[in-house]
Every structure is written in structure tokens, then in C-alpha cells.
Amino acid sequence: MRIFKNEKALRPEYMPEHLPYRENHLRKLKLYFSQFIEEPGSICPKVIMIGKTGTGKTVTARKFGMEINEKYGNKNLKYVHVYCYSKRTLFSVLKDIAQQLGVALPKRGFSISDMMQLLLDTLEEKNLYIIVTLDDVFHLTDVSEEEQLSDFIKFSEEMYHKTGKYRIGMILISQDSRFLERLDRSARSLLGNVKIEFEPYTKDQIYVILEQRAREALREDAYDDDILQMIADVAGADEERGAEGHRGDARFALDVLWQAAKLAELDGSSRITPEHVREALKHSVPGIPVEYLEGLSLHKKLFLLAIVRALKARKNQAYVPFGIVEETYNIICEQYGERPRKHTQLWEYLRELKRLGIVETRLSGKGMRGRTTLISISTVNISIPAEPLEGLERILEDLIRRDMT
Ligand SMILES: Nc1ncnc2c1ncn2[C@@H]1O[C@H](COP(=O)(O)OP(=O)(O)OP(=O)(O)O)[C@@H](O)[C@H]1O
Ligand SMILES: [Mg+2]
Numbered sequence: 001m002r003i004f005k006n007e008k009a010l011r012p013e014y015m016p017e018h019l020p021y022r023e024n025h026l027r028k029l030k031l032y033f034s035q036f037i038e039e040p041g042s043i044c045p046k047v048i049m050i051g052k053t054g055t056g057k058t059v060t061a062r063k064f065g066m067e068i069n070e071k072y073g074n075k076n077l078k079y080v081h082v083y084c085y086s087k088r089t090l091f092s093v094l095k096d097i098a099q100q101l102g103v104a105l106p107k108r109g110f111s112i113s114d115m116m117q118l119l120l121d122t123l124e125e126k127n128l129y130i131i132v133t134l135d136d137v138f139h140l141t142d143v144s145e146e147e148q149l150s151d152f153i154k155f156s157e158e159m160y161h162k163t164g165k166y167r168i169g170m171i172l173i174s175q176d177s178r179f180l181e182r183l184d185r186s187a188r189s190l191l192g193n194v195k196i197e198f199e200p201y202t203k204d205q206i207y208v209i210l211e212q213r214a215r216e217a218l219r220e221d222a223y224d225d226d227i228l229q230m231i232a233d234v235a236g237a238d239e240e241r242g243a244e245g246h247r248g249d250a251r252f253a254l255d256v257l258w259q260a261a262k263l264a265e266l267d268g269s270s271r272i273t274p275e276h277v278r279e280a281l282k283h284s285v286p287g288i289p290v291e292y293l294e295g296l297s298l299h300k301k302l303f304l305l306a307i308v309r310a311l312k313a314r315k316n317q318a319y320v321p322f323g324i325v326e327e328t329y330n331i332i333c334e335q336y337g338e339r340p341r342k343h344t345q346l347w348e349y350l351r352e353l354k355r356l357g358i359v360e361t362r363l364s365g366k367g368m369r370g371r372t373t374l375i376s377i378s379t380v381n382i383s384i385p386a387e388p389l390e391g392l393e394r395i396l397e398d399l400i401r402r403d404m405t
Contacts (some may be wrong), residue, residue: 003261009217010258021205022060029064040129041165049173051198054249057173061133075366079131084139088149109204133171138179150187155200200248223272230277231256298403305396319374352371375378
């Protein structure tokens with residue numbers, strides 16, 4: 001029995017037609033950028049967007065960007081969205097911007113300043129103006145690379161001195177303002193103080209958001225208002241509990257609804273029941289947004305699934321040795337009819353998953369013979385102490401199935 005009519009509408013990357021409760025934020029953005037748009041080059045707008053997870057920062061910026069690209073994209077103004085989560089160095093951020101602008105990059109031997117120069121030349125040559133969003137920008141201020149974000153902010157200013165035109169407008173998105181403290185003084189003052197705050201969504205607001213997405217994603221008789229209300233009650237912020245845990249997080253709410261719908265389908269049920277919602281709440285993995293998992297290659301997903309299964313098999317232990325994960329991975333590959341990747345490749349995968357904050361590793365204690373790498377799923381942010389592994393396993397299986405068809 002199909003519960004979904006258009007499953008995509010519940011996925012995180014889906015762009016809804018309207019963004020309830022964010023119309024004002026969108027209007028402010030347009031206002032701050034209006035002069036840059038009307039008289040490109042005259043000013044260098046920089047806007048900071050701050051709000052907790054799932055409060056609509058990314059979706060609002062992307063909406064703004066889509067409108068820019070639709071209206072002016074074939075003229076000389078372009079919007080570019082960079083996810084710093086998966087970049088983490090100024091070099092790869094610049095590379096991403098260049099690629100989105102269709103600039104051909106030499107394969108190697110390219111330094112940061114070469115990259116900046118290339119970008120600058122391209123903008124000049126094509127007479128382009130860009131609005132760049134650095135999403136989750138705090139990743140660029142990770143300890144060793146503190147000064148990199150500062151460099152980027154100064155970069156756009158230097159261009160002005162060279163050419164008399166401001167070619168880059170900037171939107172910086174972050175969950176809190178701490179990244180500002182890591183900037184050096186001149187970058188800090190160049191950045192200015194234009195801030196748009198994203199408040200956690202209340203229960204009523206979450207309800208409205210769920211309702212809008214449910215209408216597009218689910219068959220009309222597959223759910224009723226109570227189902228949405230149940231989720232909104234858990235996911236919405238309120239006076240008593242404020243925005244603790246995942247309250248106020250629309251991504252979490254939508255994920256629970258998606259999972260409840262999945263469970264209903266798996267059950268062969270004709271509708272989503274409260275029991276499905278309860279199950280889904282237990283299985284939700286708020287710590288790791290599904291969109292990050294989706295971006296992993298097939299074999300990284302298979303490898304992560306191996307970590308999850310290996311951990312599940314060792315019930316009460318937080319860590320599992322690399323060797324066991326490798327064995328599990330080989331078995332999983334066999335099950336899926338995939339040729340397993342080599343040992344060294346798996347180390348690469350592990351490093352990548354670690355870099356993304358999805359897994360943690362440490363070396364086994366001195367007591368053990370021969371030190372071995374132990375792996376654990378990172379539990380940052382997981383606010384529901386139920387069975388997150390189960391939820392993660394299910395999501396991964398689902399994504400893998402989709403990759404393979
Ligand atoms: N006002 C809204 N109307 C409809 N959908 C929304 C709204 N706000 C957020 N969403 C949806 O909720 C999910 C999370 O939103 P978004 O990714 O923008 O959050 P975020 O603030 O960027 O969170 P994070 O800090 O974790 O990146 C997305 O699927 C988005 O489409
Ligand atoms: Mg975001």
C-alpha cells in the first residue's frame with residue numbers, strides 16, 4: 001500500500017514553494033542586497049544568518065538564491081551556495097565557487113593565492129558579480145585554519161581596491177555567533193553587523209510546516225491531523241522547554257514524519273498510525289542529517305553500514321575494532337553483489353567519515369596487544385536516547401537501495 005504520493009517532498013533537499021514564518025527573513029535578505037543587485041559593484045553587502053539547527057537558514061538562503069538566478073542568472077549576477085560542512089578549508093571553498101561558475105581548474109600545483117587570482121580574473125573578464133553563501137561557516141574556523149575565513153572576507157575587499165568594484169556579496173550562515181570571535185580584527189570590522197536571526201519554530205509553526213509538506217508528499221487518506229500534531233508536540237519549541245534538544249528543528253520534524261510514513265509502508269498499513277510515529281521518534285537520528293549521508297558514495301555508505309551493524313552486534317560496547325568492521329563490510333558487499341574495496345581504500349573512507357563528524361575513532365588502550373583503531377558512531381546532538389543505530393541502519397539501507405536501482 002502506498003503511503004507516499006511524492007516522497008521527495010519530505011526529503012531535506014526539497015524546495016517547498018512557500019516558507020511559512022520565513023517570509024520576513026527572505027524580505028530582509030532582499031532588502032540588504034537590493035542595492036548590490038540594482039547597482040552591482042557599488043557596495044559589498046555582508047549578511048550573517050544565525051539560528052539553531054533546522055530553523056530554515058539553508059532553505060531560506062537557497063530560496064533567495066534561486067530567485068536571484070532566475071531573475072538575473074543570465075545577466076551578470078549569480079548566486080553561489082557553498083556547504084562548508086563538506087569543504088572545511090578556504091582552498092576547497094574557493095575551488096567550489098570556481099567550479100560553480102564553470103571555471104576550468106588546472107589539476108594540480110595550485111595554491112590558495114593562485115585560486116584567488118583565478119577567481120578574481122574570471123569575475124573581471126566575464127564582468128560577473130556573485131552572491132556567495134558560506135553555509136555552516138563555522139567549519140572554516142576550525143582551530144588550525146582560523147585565519148582562513150578572515151582571508152576570504154578580506155579577499156573580496158582587496159578586489160575592490162584593485163578594480164574599483166565590489167564583485168562579491170556574502171551571506172554567512174552559522175548556528176551561533178561564536179565563529180565571529182575567531183576572526184581577526186580587520187575581518188571582523190569589514191564583516192559589519194548585519195544579522196538575521198532564525199528563531200526555533202514553535203509547536204504551531206512546526207505543525208503548519210508539516211501540514212504543508214504532508215499535503216505534497218502523502219496520500220490524503222494516509223494520515224490525519226493528530227499524526228502531525230503528535231510530531232509537532234515533540235519537535236516544537238514551547239514556553240516550558242524552550243528549544244532544548246531538538247525542539248524548534250523543522251528538519252527533525254520532517255524526518256520523523258518521513259520515517260513514520262516509511263514504517264507504515266513497510267507494515268503494509270494503509271495509513272500512518274500513532275504507533276508508527278512513536279517508532280519513528282525512537283529511531284530518529286537527529287545527530288546526523290540525512291542529507292550528509294546521501295552525499296556519500298555507495299561504498300562509503302556500505303562501509304558506514306558495516307560500522308553500524310558491527311556496533312549493533314556488540315550490544316553494549318561503544319567502539320568496534322577496524323578489523324571487525326572490515327569483515328562486516330566484506331559480508332555486506334557480498335550480500336549486495338558489490339566488489340569490496342581494498343583495505344587502504346577503507347582507511348580513506350574512515351578518514352572521510354571522521355572528517356564529516358559522523359564517526360569517532362581512537363586507538364585501543366595500551367593493555368591490548370598491538371594497538372588497533374576503534375571506531376564509534378558519533379553521538380553529538382543525539383537527544384533521544386532510544387536506538388539511534390537502528391534508525392541509522394534503516395536509513396542507510398534505504399539510501400543504498402536507491403543508489404543501486
Ligand atoms: N519555514 C519552512 N517551511 C517549510 N520547510 C521548512 C521551513 N523551515 C525549514 N524547513 C525545512 O526544514 C529542513 C531544515 O531546514 P534547513 O536545512 O534550512 O535548516 P538549517 O537552519 O539550515 O539547519 P542547520 O543549521 O542544521 O543546517 C529542510 O528540509 C527545510 O526544507
Ligand atoms: Mg543548514
